[in-house]
Amino acid sequence: MNEDSSKVKRSGNPLIYALYNEPMSGEAIEARSLDIIEQEAPSRPFSYGQWQVVKRMLHTTADFGLVDRVRFSDGAIEAAVMALTGGCPIFVDSNMIRAGISLARLRAACEKYSPESLICHVADEDVAAAARAAGLPRSLYAVRKARSSLENGIAVFGNAPVALMELNRLILEEEIRPAFVIAMPVGFVHVTESKDEFMSLGVPYVAVAGRRGGSPLAVSALHALCGLAAEGQQDKFGIQ
Amino acid sequence: MNEDSSKVKRSGNPLIYALYNEPMSGEAIEARSLDIIEQEAPSRPFSYGQWQVVKRMLHTTADFGLVDRVRFSDGAIEAAVMALTGGCPIFVDSNMIRAGISLARLRAACEKYSPESLICHVADEDVAAAARAAGLPRSLYAVRKARSSLENGIAVFGNAPVALMELNRLILEEEIRPAFVIAMPVGFVHVTESKDEFMSLGVPYVAVAGRRGGSPLAVSALHALCGLAAEGQQDKFGIQ
Numbered sequence: 067m068n069e070d071s072s073k074v075k076r077s078g079n080p081l082i083y084a085l086y087n088e089p090m091s092g093e094a095i096e097a098r099s100l101d102i103i104e105q106e107a108p109s110r111p112f113s114y115g116q117w118q119v120v121k122r123m124l125h126t127t128a129d130f131g132l133v134d135r136v137r138f139s140d141g142a143i144e145a146a147v148m149a150l151t152g153g154c155p156i157f158v159d160s161n162m163i164r165a166g167i168s169l170a171r172l173r174a175a176c177e178k179y180s181p182e183s184l185i186c187h188v189a190d191e192d193v194a195a196a197a198r199a200a201g202l203p204r205s206l207y208a209v210r211k212a213r214s215s216l217e218n219g220i221a222v223f224g225n226a227p228v229a230l231m232e233l234n235r236l237i238l239e240e241e242i243r244p245a246f247v248i249a250m251p252v253g254f255v256h257v258t259e260s261k262d263e264f265m266s267l268g269v270p271y272v273a274v275a276g277r278r279g280g281s282p283l284a285v286s287a288l289h290a291l292c293g294l295a296a297e298g299q300q301d302k303f304g305i306q
Numbered sequence: 307m308n309e310d311s312s313k314v315k316r317s318g319n320p321l322i323y324a325l326y327n328e329p330m331s332g333e334a335i336e337a338r339s340l341d342i343i344e345q346e347a348p349s350r351p352f353s354y355g356q357w358q359v360v361k362r363m364l365h366t367t368a369d370f371g372l373v374d375r376v377r378f379s380d381g382a383i384e385a386a387v388m389a390l391t392g393g394c395p396i397f398v399d400s401n402m403i404r405a406g407i408s409l410a411r412l413r414a415a416c417e418k419y420s421p422e423s424l425i426c427h428v429a430d431e432d433v434a435a436a437a438r439a440a441g442l443p444r445s446l447y448a449v450r451k452a453r454s455s456l457e458n459g460i461a462v463f464g465n466a467p468v469a470l471m472e473l474n475r476l477i478l479e480e481e482i483r484p485a486f487v488i489a490m491p492v493g494f495v496h497v498t499e500s501k502d503e504f505m506s507l508g509v510p511y512v513a514v515a516g517r518r519g520g521s522p523l524a525v526s527a528l529h530a531l532c533g534l535a536a537e538g539q540q541d542k543f544g545i546q
Contacts, residue, residue, distance in 0.1 A: 092443035128517035165405035203332035277368035
């Protein structure tokens with residue numbers, strides 16, 4: 067699918083001048099984007115809190131096809147807000163997710179949050195060595211290493227279904243119970259099954275059903291939940 | 307869209323035991339995923355090299371709907387392979403992309419690659435200050451700061467269209483000419499226009515047309531191009 071790449075004669079200024087002439091900050095562009103989503107999104111069988119999460123997931127992908135794939139457990143928003151407000155540690159399954167999470171957004175939910183609150187073991191040398199020895203993915207051992215943080219912690223999956231499957235085992239066999247899980251691994255092997263298994267375990271979650279998922283979706287869901295937690299804080303202190 | 311989150315009685319072992327019993331490494335799972343994509347993908351009007359790129363983009367999103375949206379300039383694969391083989395610096399528009407890029411894959415294309423080859427200014431203090439002063443997004447000033455690396459460099463966009471628009475201006479007004487561009491910003495404001503403008507400028511590229519895009523797509527395209535560059539290296543040294 068080749069495009070004609072010959073240089074087209076142009077008239078007028080580069081497009082960026084529109085922005086130079088009427089400056090919009092990153093925040094203003096984000097707000098306008100969310101307004102466009104409100105206008106264009108198809109029907110949405112979501113509560114207010116759920117819709118804030120879905121809207122931000124649409125914002126990060128520009129793909130309205132995701133609307134039908136997002137799943138929430140009963141009480142998901144409340145569980146996530148409580149966990150974030152309490153400053154629960156956050157396990158993440160990839161360094162892309164760690165890099166994408168905004169500390170400012172976390173700290174709007176709970177001032178206790180620091181870079182050390184984010185736990186990612188996938189690049190640790192001991193994890194890599196264990197994975198090589200067993201002939202299994204590193205992400206599996208990264209979850210196992212995070213065992214103590216997963217109990218009452220938040221877990222964010224946007225990459226490997228194997229990581230979610232190992233969490234499922236910890237829940238089933240070792241009675242680990244996370245406070246909240248963002249279950250959005252992506253791919254073609256074990257993906258749908260890993261999510262179906264997880265969603266049967268009675269742990270609060272937001273998930274993307276089926277094969278789809280990804281790091282930006284997981285990050286955007288977390289950021290939206292931070293926003294809801296911050297709104298809750300404002301209510302509590304009467305600074306709405 | 308609530309799911310019944312009551313705990314379902316389960317029989318048998320957690321799913322992960324299937325993997326314990328027949329271990330598959332991360333690489334083996336990746337290879338099986340790419341096989342599934344080969345089998346399931348719709349018609350694909352791509353060259354061998356282009357298809358390697360698209361296939362990896364499908365792998366990272368599990369979304370076959372992207373097939374129709376990927377665009378290559380004439381000579382895109384050759385330009386990218388030459389730039390990567392030469393160890394060109396790589397500008398990236400987000401820290402998520404920087405975190406997602408595999409140094410091992412880059413070094414398979416060219417041994418010169420190091421962490422310093424990746425240039426990302428979006429979190430720099432001077433960039434933030436300039437953006438605040440102008441009321442414009444940081445990503446715009448991050449591109450401007452990278453000006454000298456963009457000449458004959460590789461530029462990777464998976465986030466803000468404003469960054470791509472500023473690159474367009476540098477190409478049009480300051481005669482900067484990147485060796486290769488991955489043009490996959492995502493969103494709702496200025497996105498389609500930023501890509502249409504860019505694709506008219508005669509610079510080699512792979513892009514996702516329209517509103518869609520994202521960091522994992524940009525990273526996966528780069529990784530696929532690294533693979534093609536590495537294949538080319540093997541040909542050259544006869545170790546195919």
